[in-house]
Amino acid sequence: MPNELSRRIANCVLLLFRKKRLFASLVCTIFLFQVSSDAQKLPSKKNRLKVATLANQYFMNKWPDPFKPIHVPSRNRTWPSNIWTRAVYYEGLMALYGVDKRKSYYDYAVDWSTQHKWNLRDGTRTRNGDNQACGQTYIDLYLVDKKPERIDSIKASMDKMMRSEKIDDWNWIDAIQMAMPVFTQLGVIYNDTSYFHRMYEMYAFTKYKHGDKGLYNAAEGLWWRDKDFDPPYKEPNGEDCYWSRGNGWVVAALVRVLNILPGNEPH
Template sequence: MAFGGAGVAGRAVAAGGAYEDVCGVLRRVADHWVGAHGEPGDNGWARATFFSGLMALYRLTGEERSLRYARGWAEQHAYGLKGGVATRHADNQCAGQAYLDLYAVDRDPDQIEAIGESVRRMAAGGERPGGDGDWWWDDALHMAMPPFARLGLLRDDAPYWDKLHRLYTHTARAEGGPGLLDPVTGLWFRDKRFLPGGIVSPAGRPVLWSRGNGWVAGGLVKTLKALPRTAAHVPEYRAALVRLLRAARAVQRGDGFWNVSLADPAHFPGPETSGTAFLAYGTAYALRAGLVPARDFGPVAARAWRGLVTTAVHQDGFLGYVQGTGDRPESGQPVGPGSTADFGVGAFLLAGTELALLARGAEARVTP
């Protein structure tokens, strides 16, 4: 994979903090969350997103405390899924991402038995004829695309990727009507209620939710990381990510954040961490992969990181300004320095690991 321009982008990010500085902030935020949660929590999508970020931090630093905490959480749930192996719900399959991360370390087949069987049943298509409409909301792309991509690689089984693409296509461009991907902007509506003619902001503008678009960016990044470059639909996923990031770049705030409502900055204005972190994650990955020009997107990543670190991260590692659970800008309000959530911390860790790799690449290039 080409990394042209990543050095320039890395230097832009490094201007806001060298590699070790980025790692230090990530450790501080992760340690604060772990220290405040001796009980690691359930295996739903929100906590699973945190553990996806924690395992990314483990891959970056190799520090065993992250691995131990993640392994303890997974063992507490016997590497199972909410709803059991028969579940088709993307939220329930999100835990499989962390289980797959742990499997990459331990190589214990029991760790991925449940997620493997759940995805296999959907790929086989036996239980639900024409069942490609499971991912009816854009969050689902983050929750479930990556397990399909990774299990297809592990099983060397193209039908997993074929099913992934059919599910994705239905979400983006539903048969018989518009899908959730806005063909004009490249941004995504959260679900069909927000399509043109549906729910709008108080000012009458479209509701294009920051975290919803962040979920899409995160799902595309994780899928592209898993798929071989030569896989059939990689160009389409890359193009969708780039279009989303270009649209997001045009509405980034001066302080580096994105508003919760991308099309209406007056709709609950103020910094918000979870959407910003996921969009930063997508931007940093696209820079490292050479999908976007460094001169245009390096500053986007740098601004986002500086904004997150200087505004959202407290001195003790508490991460604030995270919008609570929901499906639109109004959800989980008010958002302020004391509002946090597990999935927001996970998004921050994912973004930071990609940004750290950018910074490390830049430092390597200037080392005598």
């Protein structure tokens, strides 16, 4: 099994950095490290939980007021704390709460949500995935305590999109992670497969239509961030440009969605 794991990791790394000679040494380093670690066991659940708890406590200590706006001095800009930048943290917090039911985690998430009135930046009219990402946590909290007001706003926002024929909103790949799981969550809650269908339509448009021929490069197994980076765009070294974080968002979205979707769902 460890040898099989080594092979899979090596194949994944080679896929990600194929043709990228600059990273050849990185590929070798990762592969050799894994081979040398074959005899070692993965960290125990206890140790993994300890690290996650430590990291989360650092965040909660740094941000005791979850409602506090996010200010970035280098950009001289301030954002509300319910957009994607903070929403993705709460996804992780709820996952941590799923394995460690500390009341402080739940209360922190509820406090954040309540202070934002369980709403989205730009309200229910928004179609922007960056604004809808908070809905994933609102829904997770609703599943703990089914108070309708917890999901009224996010449902209204997604339902407005459902009533439209427009399916090209996710024109940058990060949006797949921010919004696609919300459709999936609502489809499960309301036992309504139309949410799954619309989710897939929007995902497929991003993958196969946005830009010239979609934002997914099947030959490389990677995604261009948006239409500004698909062909004919090239980096100065003549190579394609891929944003690693954006590709990570897509993978995270697919894992989350597949974990939520019913097993008999065609998509």
